[in-house]
Amino acid sequence: MQERYSEVLIETFGLKCGYEGREILKGITISLLPGELIGLLGPNGAGKSTLIKALSKILRPIAGTIYVEGEDIESLSFKDVAKKVGVVPQETLLDYNFTVYDVVMMGRNPYISRFKGETKLDKEIVLEAMKSTNTLEFADRSITELSGGEKQRVILARALAQQPKILLLDEPTSHLDISYQIEMLNLIKRLIKEKNIGALSALHDPNLASQFCDKIILMKDGKIYDFGTPKEVLTSKNLKDVFNIDVIVKQHPIYDSVYILPLSRTSKNYLGFNKKVHIICGGGTGARILYLLYNRFELSSGVVNLLDSDAEVCNELGINAIFEAPFSPISEENYRKNIAMIDNSDVVIISPVPFGEGNISNLKAFEYAVNIGKSTIMIDGPPIENRDFTNGKATYLWNKLAKRSTVLKSEEIEKLLDVIYERIGVIKARS
Numbered sequence: 001m002q003e004r005y006s007e008v009l010i011e012t013f014g015l016k017c018g019y020e021g022r023e024i025l026k027g028i029t030i031s032l033l034p035g036e037l038i039g040l041l042g043p044n045g046a047g048k049s050t051l052i053k054a055l056s057k058i059l060r061p062i063a064g065t066i067y068v069e070g071e072d073i074e075s076l077s078f079k080d081v082a083k084k085v086g087v088v089p090q091e092t093l094l095d096y097n098f099t100v101y102d103v104v105m106m107g108r109n110p111y112i113s114r115f116k117g118e119t120k121l122d123k124e125i126v127l128e129a130m131k132s133t134n135t136l137e138f139a140d141r142s143i144t145e146l147s148g149g150e151k152q153r154v155i156l157a158r159a160l161a162q163q164p165k166i167l168l169l170d171e172p173t174s175h176l177d178i179s180y181q182i183e184m185l186n187l188i189k190r191l192i193k194e195k196n197i198g199a200l201s202a203l204h205d206p207n208l209a210s211q212f213c214d215k216i217i218l219m220k221d222g223k224i225y226d227f228g229t230p231k232e233v234l235t236s237k238n239l240k241d242v243f244n245i246d247v248i249v250k251q252h253p254i255y256d257s258v259y260i261l262p263l264s265r266t267s268k269n270y271l272g273f274n275k276k277v278h279i280i281c282g283g284g285t286g287a288r289i290l291y292l293l294y295n296r297f298e299l300s301s302g303v304v305n306l307l308d309s310d311a312e313v314c315n316e317l318g319i320n321a322i323f324e325a326p327f328s329p330i331s332e333e334n335y336r337k338n339i340a341m342i343d344n345s346d347v348v349i350i351s352p353v354p355f356g357e358g359n360i361s362n363l364k365a366f367e368y369a370v371n372i373g374k375s376t377i378m379i380d381g382p383p384i385e386n387r388d389f390t391n392g393k394a395t396y397l398w399n400k401l402a403k404r405s406t407v408l409k410s411e412e413i414e415k416l417l418d419v420i421y422e423r424i425g426v427i428k429a430r431s
């Protein structure tokens, strides 16, 4: 049993595939294990459907290999492949007046001998497939009369009737409303566990993929852009690179997964959107500022300790930040990176951070910004004396720099945008 479990169901090595000599898949290497649901994500045209066609032997590889349960797909007949691989295509053309039962029975074609016809066993398997997909009740109805969700379940039943080890699903939920999407994915998950099969499914919605898939293959331009658990793959940087969307990635409050919140893409309408704003923060004092300015300017941040809540916000938003090891003093190297970011920015902001010997160099970096004449803004929160753990050094510096910067109280943080617009010399857009 243990042995079987480690068996790879389907794998590809450097798979290249395309149409009429035009290469679409440009070297795909993947593997699928029993019990696993892998999601295929990527923009339209990335090659998801092409990959699914190749894995079901509808398309032949230009180069590379596909192994189905250890056997080269090229050495398997179409019937052999159909006994191992069940497909739920994106579009199923079924405008004929087939009954639901007939459609599911089509899944038995690879097993039915031309001479013997369908056997008792075939019928049993078809009934079982219909039971497990909740389609038995409309066995005698015409496929054309069914709703989108019902039809998808019938096509899934047809695939199950093939008794496949591998299920390939091409956007199985794309025409379904949200409740049917969840129902369909729950059903697929259940079948994978019950039958110990593996499934690869192209999906559109990253949040559904995150919630239901064990692993995600992120595709772009016929290549694998990233592969891993949803948490590993669904980062704001990956989603920006592949879909060109701005998102916030959050830990799911209930499940051990992440979910994404797409942000509007109106930033280009904001005045000064191409200005660079550098934020020196830490200890959660920068979060509000980062959210407020995100998408309005090109942001950078530094130096923040990993595990610090401000570092997490930078990660969530995909902000270019300098990270220091958790609870460690800022290194000389990171101080210099901070200086380089300051050199490169139009506005430098410091939040009301508590200062100790470990991060006083952040305040010194801000002093550098003041000295080279950058537009500098200080957000004042609790009095500096109360958050100075450097024997007065931070207090002295803070008060000195406050005379040469714009100081905004943290209660007035909503005015920060206006202050920045004023400092960079653009007039606030009327909203």
Ligand code: ADP
Residues within 6 Å of the ligand: 019, 024, 042, 043, 044, 045, 046, 047, 048, 049, 050, 051
């Ligand atoms: P996805 O499923 O990720 O949206 P596809 O695999 O359908 O992407 O398409 C990948 C590329 O292959 C696209 O550029 C598409 O135009 C092209 N393509 C898809 N099907 C065919 C076909 N039958 N003939 C020629 N080109 C095709």
Ligand code: MG
Residues within 6 Å of the ligand: 048, 049, 050, 090, 170, 202
């Ligand atoms: Mg497709």
